Amino acid sequence: MNATLLHEPFTVLDGGLSTALQEMGEAPSGLLWTAAALVDRPHIIVEAHRRFVEAGADVVITSSYQASVPGFVDAGLSEPEARRVLASTTAVARASGASLVAASVGPYGAVLGDRSEYHGRYAASWGDVRAFHRARLEVLVDSQPDLFAIETIPTAVEAEIIVDELRRLTDAPAWVTFTCVDERRTCGGEPLADAVAGVVAAVQAVGVNCTKPSNVAPLLASLPAGVPLVAYPNHFDEPDVDFASLVPAWRSAGARIIGGCCGVGPEGIRSLATVRRTLA
Numbered sequence: 001m002n003a004t005l006l007h008e009p010f011t012v013l014d015g016g017l018s019t020a021l022q023e024m025g026e027a028p029s030g031l032l033w034t035a036a037a038l039v040d041r042p043h044i045i046v047e048a049h050r051r052f053v054e055a056g057a058d059v060v061i062t063s064s065y066q067a068s069v070p071g072f073v074d075a076g077l078s079e080p081e082a083r084r085v086l087a088s089t090t091a092v093a094r095a096s097g098a099s100l101v102a103a104s105v106g107p108y109g110a111v112l113g114d115r116s117e118y119h120g121r122y123a124a125s126w127g128d129v130r131a132f133h134r135a136r137l138e139v140l141v142d143s144q145p146d147l148f149a150i151e152t153i154p155t156a157v158e159a160e161i162i163v164d165e166l167r168r169l170t171d172a173p174a175w176v177t178f179t180c181v182d183e184r185r186t187c188g189g190e191p192l193a194d195a196v197a198g199v200v201a202a203v204q205a206v207g208v209n210c211t212k213p214s215n216v217a218p219l220l221a222s223l224p225a226g227v228p229l230v231a232y233p234n235h236f237d238e239p240d241v242d243f244a245s246l247v248p249a250w251r252s253a254g255a256r257i258i259g260g261c262c263g264v265g266p267e268g269i270r271s272l273a274t275v276r277r278t279l280a
Contacts, residue, residue, distance in 0.1 A: 087140070088143075119187055152179045153176060223254065
């Protein structure tokens with residue numbers, strides 16, 4: 001793992017970009033989701049990222065999760081314009097003052113807007129899925145982020161496709177995080193340990209995101225020792241859970257990089273930064 005990414009006692013990630021935007025009075029919607037504002041109001045995304053940086057995040061994840069060239073073309077952009085806007089996600093995140101920028105690489109299902117990202121059973125062939133990821137990664141790699149956050153992945157096969165295509169283009173640091181349905185299995189139904197086994201040799205960290213906080217510790221505990229682990233769960237699934245109070249258990253299970261996903265805004269990240277200062 002890139003030494004600059006690993007802080008002691010843990011690295012603080014940002015939270016849910018859509019949550020920060022909602023707190024700012026925005027209403028992300030449609031197939032482009034948080035990336036829609038990039039077309040004509042990129043300063044809105046910069047400000048949302050900045051709020052996480054000011055809260056204590058070491059790493060900001062770009063707004064490219066649900067973005068793609070076809071998606072921007074469908075929204076009325078030419079293909080060159082669409083590629084430019086997709087590539088701009090890295091520069092927009094850097095403008096927040098973030099120490100490190102991670103390019104978000106979401107699953108194929110995210111751009112479909114049909115929630116298939118949460119099970120990974122697509123009508124498209126795996127060849128089509130691979131072509132989609134290859135085309136998007138070519139743009140994101142050229143934008144030169146510090147690392148890649150391959151996130152909310154539901155199945156082992158899609159994770160392996162993305163990692164394979166990424167490594168054909170760059171050896172930049174990357175993590176893979178899976179979205180999980182319970183304390184053991186990915187949303188695609190496989191044991192998390194089996195899904196991780198297919199990618200762990202080619203990335204710098206593995207773990208979970210977009211998952212219930214209470215499931216994080218047992219999921220991480222099922223993974224190989226000695227590998228840096230990542231955890232950034234949702235909060236809206238379990239809104240009564242004291243998010244920050246779970247950090248010691250996540251660290252004990254191997255988490256070195258911790259943040260939040262859906263429902264975790266800047267104040268949630270501020271609480272993680274406070275925990276880090278206390279532990280340090």
